[in-house]
Amino acid sequence: MEQKWIKPPVETRYQEELKALRENDSGLRPENWKLSPKAVRTFILGSQKEIHYSGGVCRIRRKYFGNDALVERSIVTLAGNRGLMLVGEPGTAKTMLSELLSAAISGVSTNTIQGTAGTTEDMIKYSWNYALLLANGPDRRALVPAPLYTGMEKGIITRFEEITRTPAEIQDSLISVLSDKLLNIPELGDEGFLFAAPGFNVIGTANTRDKGVNEMSSALKRRFNFETVQPIREAAMEKQIILNEVESLARENHVEMEPDEDAAELLASTYHELREGVSSLGHRIDRPAAVMSTAEAVSVYYQTMISGYYYGDGTMDVDCLVQNLTGAVSKENKDDLEKVRAYFSTVIRDKSSREGGIWSRYYEARKWLK
Numbered sequence: 001m002e003q004k005w006i007k008p009p010v011e012t013r014y015q016e017e018l019k020a021l022r023e024n025d026s027g028l029r030p031e032n033w034k035l036s037p038k039a040v041r042t043f044i045l046g047s048q049k050e051i052h053y054s055g056g057v058c059r060i061r062r063k064y065f066g067n068d069a070l071v072e073r074s075i076v077t078l079a080g081n082r083g084l085m086l087v088g089e090p091g092t093a094k095t096m097l098s099e100l101l102s103a104a105i106s107g108v109s110t111n112t113i114q115g116t117a118g119t120t121e122d123m124i125k126y127s128w129n130y131a132l133l134l135a136n137g138p139d140r141r142a143l144v145p146a147p148l149y150t151g152m153e154k155g156i157i158t159r160f161e162e163i164t165r166t167p168a169e170i171q172d173s174l175i176s177v178l179s180d181k182l183l184n185i186p187e188l189g190d191e192g193f194l195f196a197a198p199g200f201n202v203i204g205t206a207n208t209r210d211k212g213v214n215e216m217s218s219a220l221k222r223r224f225n226f227e228t229v230q231p232i233r234e235a236a237m238e239k240q241i242i243l244n245e246v247e248s249l250a251r252e253n254h255v256e257m258e259p260d261e262d263a264a265e266l267l268a269s270t271y272h273e274l275r276e277g278v279s280s281l282g283h284r285i286d287r288p289a290a291v292m293s294t295a296e297a298v299s300v301y302y303q304t305m306i307s308g309y310y311y312g313d314g315t316m317d318v319d320c321l322v323q324n325l326t327g328a329v330s331k332e333n334k335d336d337l338e339k340v341r342a343y344f345s346t347v348i349r350d351k352s353s354r355e356g357g358i359w360s361r362y363y364e365a366r367k368w369l370k
């Protein structure tokens, strides 16, 4: 029987695309890379033409929308053996990009350290199996590899999520590994070295909202090329992302309901305008303090969709959409809800009188903003 997961890793989710790319890949490949930089780019940014491979025909879907040059630079950074640090607001697809890069380059996206205030060096480098350690003394069999060790040993990418949540002195344990590609294991005496296999590299992500929590040291910063991932600036693109994402979420969770374009449009423009501080009709808007991220918009939409699927009549309910929006914006700050209410009573009111239809229903649903 086929194994099922709630959220399969990228390499499983896009198994066929990766296989098709591999079979058709004639580009130059850095040592130990599964795909050439050209094919990695195609995997992330998609391609128009269909490709033939042993499994049939396949079209590579675009997965990241926005800055293509950033994706190219990131791949080049990794091909040049420099660490890559993706920084930006929450919900700008930093994690998604690092998973896509990892899956395309190394074939796995799961060799990951999750940075938290409690992350220790053990969780990054290695620890010991104490039973074996006591029985045989320190040798390699008693060593329990952590993601950095695994990446160096196998020649694959180690992802370090939310690195700035980790105390600075712990972050700094990466410095010598990144510059010398060598890990010291003092417990093993003369044999206490692990040299990194080709293909090893580190992709870190950091949220600018965490800035100042545990600022990275300048020594560590020098070991990475930084790329700032910007929020989407176009409402139309945001709408497309919402539709793409909820469509695949629904497919994976066997929710048999077609995404509704109009509802995606409402939500995309709401998130876009609240983030930008100006409406398409020219109103100035007081921006909420919370991050109005695309990821959040996807989750509000999907939440509404599954309510409609399980409780409703299988369509998107605008009242429910506004209730979920309320939950999302009032999470951090009470004043934000007031700002969204003001947005409804100006911008949505005007759109409602111009466009009618779903905009009027959206305007009427403002009673749920409480």
Ligand SMILES: Nc1ncnc2c1ncn2[C@@H]1O[C@H](COP(=O)(O)OP(=O)(O)O)[C@@H](O)[C@H]1O
Pocket: 063, 064, 065, 066, 088, 089, 090, 091, 092, 093, 094, 095, 096, 097, 205, 232, 241, 245, 294, 295, 296, 298
């Ligand atoms: N530019 C984008 N292209 C495609 N999807 C995006 C983009 N920005 C945001 N998303 C959506 O939002 C989610 C971002 O989540 P994530 O990668 O966890 O963000 P971050 O790590 O930056 O907080 C993605 O999974 C995707 O659904």
Ligand SMILES: [Mg+2]
Pocket: 094, 095, 096, 161, 205
């Ligand atoms: Mg993230």
